[in-house]
Amino acid sequence: MNKVCWPYFDPEFDSLTERIYGPPCRVSIDNESMDGCTVVKVDSVNKQGLLLEVVQVLTDMNLQIYKSFISSDAGWFMDVFHVRDEHGNKLTDQKVINYIQRAIGRSRGFSSQLSSQSNSIIYNPYMTTTNSYSYDNNNVFPYDDHPNEQHTAIELTGADRPGLLSEISAALTDLHCNVVEAHAWSHNARLACVAYISDQSTDTAIDDPSRLATIQGHLTTVLRATTDSNDKGLDSSPNHPDVKTSEFLGGEGTMTTVERRLHQMMLSVRDFESPSTKERRKRMVKIESCDEKGYSIVSIDCKDRPRLMFDTVCTLTDMQYVIFHASISSHEAYAFQEYFIRHIDGYALNTASEKERVINCLEAAIERRVCEGVRLELCADNRIGLLSDITRVLRENGVVVVRADVETHGDKAVNAFYVRDISGKEVDIDYFSKSLKREMGPIFTLHVKNETPITMRRTSSNSSSSSSSSSGSDDEWSSLSFGGKLRYRIGQLSHRLIHV
Numbered sequence: 001m002n003k004v005c006w007p008y009f010d011p012e013f014d015s016l017t018e019r020i021y022g023p024p025c026r027v028s029i030d031n032e033s034m035d036g037c038t039v040v041k042v043d044s045v046n047k048q049g050l051l052l053e054v055v056q057v058l059t060d061m062n063l064q065i066y067k068s069f070i071s072s073d074a075g076w077f078m079d080v081f082h083v084r085d086e087h088g089n090k091l092t093d094q095k096v097i098n099y100i101q102r103a104i105g106r107s108r109g110f111s112s113q114l115s116s117q118s119n120s121i122i123y124n125p126y127m128t129t130t131n132s133y134s135y136d137n138n139n140v141f142p143y144d145d146h147p148n149e150q151h152t153a154i155e156l157t158g159a160d161r162p163g164l165l166s167e168i169s170a171a172l173t174d175l176h177c178n179v180v181e182a183h184a185w186s187h188n189a190r191l192a193c194v195a196y197i198s199d200q201s202t203d204t205a206i207d208d209p210s211r212l213a214t215i216q217g218h219l220t221t222v223l224r225a226t227t228d229s230n231d232k233g234l235d236s237s238p239n240h241p242d243v244k245t246s247e248f249l250g251g252e253g254t255m256t257t258v259e260r261r262l263h264q265m266m267l268s269v270r271d272f273e274s275p276s277t278k279e280r281r282k283r284m285v286k287i288e289s290c291d292e293k294g295y296s297i298v299s300i301d302c303k304d305r306p307r308l309m310f311d312t313v314c315t316l317t318d319m320q321y322v323i324f325h326a327s328i329s330s331h332e333a334y335a336f337q338e339y340f341i342r343h344i345d346g347y348a349l350n351t352a353s354e355k356e357r358v359i360n361c362l363e364a365a366i367e368r369r370v371c372e373g374v375r376l377e378l379c380a381d382n383r384i385g386l387l388s389d390i391t392r393v394l395r396e397n398g399v400v401v402v403r404a405d406v407e408t409h410g411d412k413a414v415n416a417f418y419v420r421d422i423s424g425k426e427v428d429i430d431y432f433s434k435s436l437k438r439e440m441g442p443i444f445t446l447h448v449k450n451e452t453p454i455t456m457r458r459t460s461s462n463s464s465s466s467s468s469s470s471s472g473s474d475d476e477w478s479s480l481s482f483g484g485k486l487r488y489r490i491g492q493l494s495h496r497l498i499h500v
Contacts, residue, residue, distance in 0.1 A: 024044060024045050025042070025043070025044035025045070025104070025105045026041075026042070026043040026044070026105070027040070027041070027042055027100070027101045027104045027105040028040075028041045029041075029091070029097050029100060029101065031090055031091065031092070034082065036084070036090065037066070037067075037082045037083060037084050037090060038082075038083050038084070038090045038091040039080065039081070039082055039083075040058070040080070040081040040083055040100065040104075041078075041079070041080050041081075042054055042077065042078070042079040042080075042081075042104055043076070043077070043078050043079075044076075044077045045075065045076065045077065046072045046075050046076055046077035047077075048317075048322060048344070049317055050072075050077055051070060051072070051077070051079065051313055051317075051323055051326075052310075052313050052314055052317045054079060054081075054104055055309055055310050055313050056257065056260075056310060057100065057103045057104050058081060058083060058100070059307055059309075059310040060257075061096070061099075061100070062085070062086040062306070063083040063084065063085060063086070063091075064083060064084045064085070064086065064088070064306065065081055065082070065083055065309050065328065066082055066083070066084065066304075066329070066330045067081075067082035067328060067329050067330070068080060068081045068082065068309065068326065068327070068328035069326070069327055069328075070323065070325060070326035070327075070328075071324075071325050072323070072324055072325070073324055073325070086306075150198060150203065150204050150205050151180050151181070151196040151197065151198055151205055152196070152197050152198065152205045152206045152207070152212075152245055153194065153195070153196055153245065154193075154194070154195045154196075154197060154215070154219070154243065154244070154245050155192075155193070155194055155242075155243070155244045155245075155261070155265060156168065156191070156192070156193040156194075156195070156219060156223060156241070156242070156243050157190070157191065157192050157193075157241070157242045157265050157266075157268060157269045158190070158191055158223035158224075158241035158242065158269070159189060159190060159191070159223075159241075160186045160189050160190055160191035161225075162395070162400045162422050163395040163400075164191060164222075164223075165184055165191075165193070165391050165401045165404060166388070166391035166392050166394065166395040166401075167222050168193065168195075168219065168222055168223075169182075169387045169388040169391050170388045170391075170392065171218050171219060171222050172195070172197060172215075172219075172388070173384070173385045173388045174218075175214070175215055175218060176199065176200045176201070177197040177198070177199070177200065177206070177215065178197060178198050178199070178200045178203065178384055179195055179196075179197055179387050179406065180196045180197060180198055180408055181195070181196040181406060181407050181408065182194070182195040182196070182387065182404065182405075182406040183195075183258050183259075183262060183404065183405050183406070184401070184403065184404040185262050185266060185368050185403055186401070186402045186403065187266060187271045187364065187367060187368045188271045188272075188273070188274055188364070190266060190269045190270075190271040191223075192262050192265035192266045192269065192271075194258050194261060194262060194265075200384055206245075212245045215243075215245065216243045216244075216245060219243045220241050220242075220243050223241030223242075223243065224241050242268075259307075259310070259314075260314050260318070262368075263311070263314050263315060263318065263365060263368070264318055266364065266368060267315075267318065267319075267361065267364075271364050271368075272357075272360040272361045272363070272364035273360070274360075283359065283363070284300060284301060284302040284362075284363050284366060285298065285299070285300050285358075285359045285362045285363055286298075286299050286359070287299075287349060287355045287358060287359060289348060289349075290340065290348075293340075294342065294348055295324065295325075295340040295341065295342060295348060296340075296341050296342065296348040296349040296355075297338065297339070297340055298316070298337075298338070298339040298340075298341055298358070298362070299336075299337070299338050300312060300335070300336070300337040300338075300339075300362065300366070301334070301335075301336050302334070302335060302366055303333060303334060303335070303370075304330040304333050304334055304335035305335075305369065305370070307369065308335055308337075308366065309328055309337070311365045311366060311368070311369065312337060312339075312362060312365060312366070314365070315361055315362055315365040316339065316341060316358075316362075319358065319361060320343060320344040321341045321342065321343055321344065321358075322341060322342055322343070322344055323339050323340070323341050324340050324341065324342065325339075325340040326338060326339045326340065369403075371402050371403050371418035372420070373402065373418055373419055373420035373427070374418070374419050374420065374427045374429065374448060374449070375416065375417070375418050375419075375448070375449040376415075376416070376417045376418075376419060376446065376447070376448060377414070377415070377416050377446070377447040377448075377449075378390060378413075378414075378415045378416075378417075378436075378444050378445070378446055378447075379412060379413070379414050379415075379444060379445045380412070380413055380415075380440070380444035380445075381411060381412065381413070381444075382408050382410075382411050382412055382413040383413075386413055387406055387413075387415065389439060389440060390415060390417075390436070390440075393432070393435055393436050393439050393440075394417065394419060394432075396435070397428070397431065397432050397435055398421055398422050398423065399419045399420070399421060399422070399427055399432065400419060400420055400421070400422045401417050401418070401419055402418050402419065402420060403417070403418040404416070404417050404418070429448050433446055
């Protein structure tokens with residue numbers, strides 16, 4: 001009987017490289033060494049943008065990063081995060097811990113894998129909306145960073161004005177578009193909005209080129225009404241309206257979430273250039289030089305808030321700066337961040353103009369989420385034209401929307417608006433709630449949270465003094481043309497006469 005010989009293959013051969021050099025990414029989560037927080041350690045082969053990707057994973061789960069140490073010299077990335085959940089507790093749910101390890105430790109092809117999963121489902125133990133309106137934190141729900149193929153994404157940028165969001169949503173309704181999800185930021189008289197829409201009749205993505213061109217034309221006309229007369233005909237002007245449509249965001253092959261895209265859009269319209277009438281505040285950012293190592297040291301000292309580290313790291317990354325070392329800490333509602341950076345070409349910040357631009361861009365990124373006013377959360381049965389009706393009631397009651405997060409979950413719509421009164425007074429919530437019930441009926445729930453600091457509220461209640469919260473609204477009112485003021489007053493008057 002002939003013997004047959006087969007070559008022997010060691011089953012451990014495939015992991016030989018990893019056993020010699022170590023895995024490309026190690027993620028360890030420690031709940032024992034620190035009291036009151038969970039320590040997340042990441043050791044990985046370094047690449048540009050890796051820090052932002054790791055911070056994005058933690059931020060997407062609404063984790064609070066109150067301390068961090070970063071080092072990425074010599075081609076290796078070593079990072080330590082001290083985190084708590086949104087309730088200030090350590091991470092004890094094993095599903096959450098496993099998800100963090102899987103999401104961060106996806107090897108060096110992390111961003112490309114996420115981009116290729118734009119139409120897939122990633123399981124996230126926290127099912128919360130962008131505005132932190134929680135449904136159920138005890139179950140594991142599918143979480144998708146990107147819209148699916150049934151939605152068309154629209155990006156809008158331009159000069160802001162009171163009631164603009166209402167006009168945009170009304171125009172989309174007139175064009176037979178259903179708003180599935182929308183996120184809008186307003187800062188320094190600029191607006192950036194990302195909306196996901198579908199066809200009203202088929203509830204599918206809109207892919208007809210002629211119809212998309214019609215939508216772009218109508219929305220551009222709405223935005224152009226704000227354009228300053230000095231900017232007419234200048235496409236390069238930061239106030240020039242821009243409307244883009246696509247099947248999904250991140251089409252350039254980068255990991256672009258909605259919030260990162262909003263930051264990029266705000267940078268494109270130069271919202272870091274403050275109006276001349278705006279009161280100058282204390283600088284939150286300063287830049288020094290470390291000539292010995294060839295770094296520029298960026299120091300940030302400001303009030304702490306959720307997602308602060310993501311906003312600053314996102315801005316530096318999108319401005320093509322590499323973070324080599326960093327130290328992050330927060331104490332008693334204040335945060336201190338220090339970044340050692342160079343430009344992607346290897347040089348530090350040399351000129352005063354470049355330093356000033358980085359300072360202005362970082363301060364703008366910090367301020368975009370700071371909404372001193374009232375937060376309204378509305379939950380109602382979803383229907384066509386719901387967003388248009390809600391924003392119309394806000395506009396007719398003299399309420400300015402400075403930030404909006406609109407999402408749909410099945411047959412429910414969750415809308416969160418950060419608002420303030422256009423005249424600088426406190427928002428009359430009781431009157432607004434009654435107006436909303438008259439318009440829509442008792443089919444919704446309304447939650448109100450006043451996020452204006454107590455000292456600011458006291459100052460605004462005194463008619464003989466002026467506050468920073470009212471000055472922003474006065475600037476908006478004074479910036480309106482005579483026709484804009486007239487249309488606004490007529491809208492208010494007609495609304496009140498109808499319900500007398």
